[in-house]
Every structure is written in C-alpha cells, then in structure tokens.
Amino acid sequence: MTMPSTDSPEYVEASIGGAPVRGFLHRADPASPGLVLTHGAGANCQSGLLTALAEAFQGSSVAVLRCDLPFRQARPHGPPIRTAEKDQEGLKAAVAFLRTQTSGPIFLGGHSYGGRQATMLVAHDPGLVGGLLLLSYPLHPPKSPDQMRTLHFPDLRTPALFIHGMRDGFGSITEMETALRLIPSRTELLSIPGAGHELLSKKNHDELPPQVVQRFRALFALEAFSG
Numbered sequence: 001m002t003m004p005s006t007d008s009p010e011y012v013e014a015s016i017g018g019a020p021v022r023g024f025l026h027r028a029d030p031a032s033p034g035l036v037l038t039h040g041a042g043a044n045c046q047s048g049l050l051t052a053l054a055e056a057f058q059g060s061s062v063a064v065l066r067c068d069l070p071f072r073q074a075r076p077h078g079p080p081i082r083t084a085e086k087d088q089e090g091l092k093a094a095v096a097f098l099r100t101q102t103s104g105p106i107f108l109g110g111h112s113y114g115g116r117q118a119t120m121l122v123a124h125d126p127g128l129v130g131g132l133l134l135l136s137y138p139l140h141p142p143k144s145p146d147q148m149r150t151l152h153f154p155d156l157r158t159p160a161l162f163i164h165g166m167r168d169g170f171g172s173i174t175e176m177e178t179a180l181r182l183i184p185s186r187t188e189l190l191s192i193p194g195a196g197h198e199l200l201s202k203k204n205h206d207e208l209p210p211q212v213v214q215r216f217r218a219l220f221a222l223e224a225f226s227g
Contacts, residue, residue, distance in 0.1 A: 009024035009026045009066075010025045012024065012025050012067075012097070014097055016093035016094075016096045017089075017093055019086075019092065019093035020070055020073055020093070021065075021090065021097045022067060022068050022073050023068055024046075024054070024067075025064070025098075026054045026057070026058040026064040026065075027101070028061045028062055028102070029063075029225075030102060030103060031102065031104050031225075032062055032063050032102050033061075033062045033063070033102070033104040033105050033106070033107065033130075034064070034098040034099070034101065034102040034105075035057055035063070035064045035098075035106075035108070036065050036095055036098055036106070036107070036109065037053060037054060037064055037066045037067070037114075037133070038066070038068070038069055038091065038094070038109075038111070039068070039072070039110065039111055039112075039114050040111045040112030040113045040136070041080055041112060041113040043111070044068050044076075045066040045067050045068045045072075048200055049135065049199055050111065051066070052205065052208070053135075053212060053213075055209070056212070056213045062213075063098070063104075065094055065098045067090070067094045069087040069091070069117070070086045070087050070089070071086070084117060084120070087114075088117050091108065091114075091117060091121055092121060092125070095128060104225065105220075106129050106130060107130055107220065108121075108122065108129040108131075108133070109135065110133075110135065111135040111199070112136050112170070112197065113138065115132075115137050115138075116137060116138055118134070119132065119153075119156060119160070122156065123152040123156050123157075129158065130159075131161070132159070132160035132161070133163070133212075134160055135163045135199055136163070136164060136168055136170065136197050136198070137162055137164065137171065138197075139176060140170060140171060142169035142170060148179070153179060153180075153182035154182050156183045156185055157185045159185050160186075160187050160188075161187075161215060161216055161219050162176065162189045162190065163192065163212055164176050164192065165192045165195030165197060166191050166192060167196045168196055168197045169197060170197055173191050176189055177189060190215050195208075
C-alpha cells in the first residue's frame with residue numbers, strides 16, 4: 001500500500017508478482033520519468049547518498065522510488081549472502097511498482113552492490129528500463145584487480161551513466177574506462193574528484209546531487225520533462 005501523496009517521501013510496502021517492494025516514493029508529475037534507486041551491501045534505502053539524490057531528482061521532475069533490496073528487508077544488518085537472484089527479482093518488482101505510479105519512462109539505478117545487481121538484471125532483460133544510473137560500480141574487490149565483475153558487460157544493451165569516485169578502492173578511473181569499452185550500448189562516466197566509494201561527502205554534499213541529475217537528464221534526453 002501507499003500512503004496519501006505529499007511533497008514528503010511516502011512509505012511504500014507492497015508485493016509485486018510475489019516479490020517484496022519496500023521503500024520511499026518521491027512523487028513528481030504523474031507523467032514524469034521514474035527512477036528506482038537502491039543501496040549497497042552495507043546500507044539501506046535511507047542512506048544519505050540515496051536520500052540526497054532522490055530529493056534532487058524529485059526537484060527536477062523525476063519521480064524516485066528508493067527501495068530496500070530483499071536481502072535487507074529480510075535482515076536489518078549484514079551483507080547479502082547468496083541472494084543475488086532474489087535481489088534482482090526485487091528490483092524487477094520495484095520497476096513494475098513504479099510503472100503504476102507514473103506514465104513516463106522508467107530508469108533503474110543503485111549504489112555499489114545494488115548497481116551491480118541492476119546491471120545483471122538488465123543484461124538478461126534489456127527492455128526492462130530505459131537506462132541505468134550506476135553509483136560506485138564495484139568493479140572488483142579492493143586490492144584484487146584480477147577479480148573483475150564484468151563478465152556480463154558484453155550483454156549490457158541498455159544505456160548507462162556511471163558515477164565513480166576518483167579515490168574508489170573498488171576500481172580506478174582507468175580501470176572503469178577500460179571496462180566500459182566492453183559494453184555495446186552507450187555509456188558515460190562521470191568522475192568525482194576526491195570521492196571514495198561512498199561518493200557523497202561533506203565537501204561535495206551540495207554540488208554532487210545536482211551534478212548527477214544534470215548529467216542524467218542530458219544523457220537520457222529528458223528535456224521534454226521540465227525540471
């Protein structure tokens with residue numbers, strides 16, 4: 001169910017096709033684009049990064065559902081343990097839910113683990129969304145550049161915007177640039193100076209969200225939807 005519409009985010013809890021959807025809906029115009037945003041392995045949908053981005057997107061006439069992945073709904077703490085399939089089903093359900101809330105094009109994004117699951121889902125279902133927003137894609141475990149998480153990249157046929165900190169231990173900018181050449185669809189990489197894997201900091205808190213929104217709107221040609 002969804003609580004009555006206000007300018008504040010609305011708590012959402014639903015089941016779509018047997019998969020749970022839980023999070024907060026930031027509404028925009030009923031015909032606006034919509035973006036599903038999810039979190040990394042150690043966080044939840046109330047992280048500072050997701051909240052700041054959701055508010056910035058909402059202010060730019062993009063509805064946002066920031067949601068908890070199924071593994072986080074099952075456990076309030078701890079990393080995902082062999083839950084990739086269920087987490088991808090949860091993302092697919094979140095996309096389906098957001099389609100019931102707005103008639104505009106739908107996009108999918110996530111931070112770290114959440115973004116990786118989004119890419120794996122869309123690699124198998126390229127028509128699911130119009131594009132991807134990938135925040136701190138975890139290219140490899142820290143200090144293990146030989147363990148690249150790019151096997152599915154050649155199957156990614158959905159345009160994607162990657163946002164990556166220049167001090168991210170999960171992949172350097174050079175490594176990201178090389179990896180993105182594996183993806184046949186259109187990609188863009190926005191490098192954030194001084195940022196680590198968390199991306200958002202006290203120094204860039206005010207400038208990062210609008211910067212991401214601007215690049216996202218430009219890549220996906222959302223000028224028809226006023227901000």
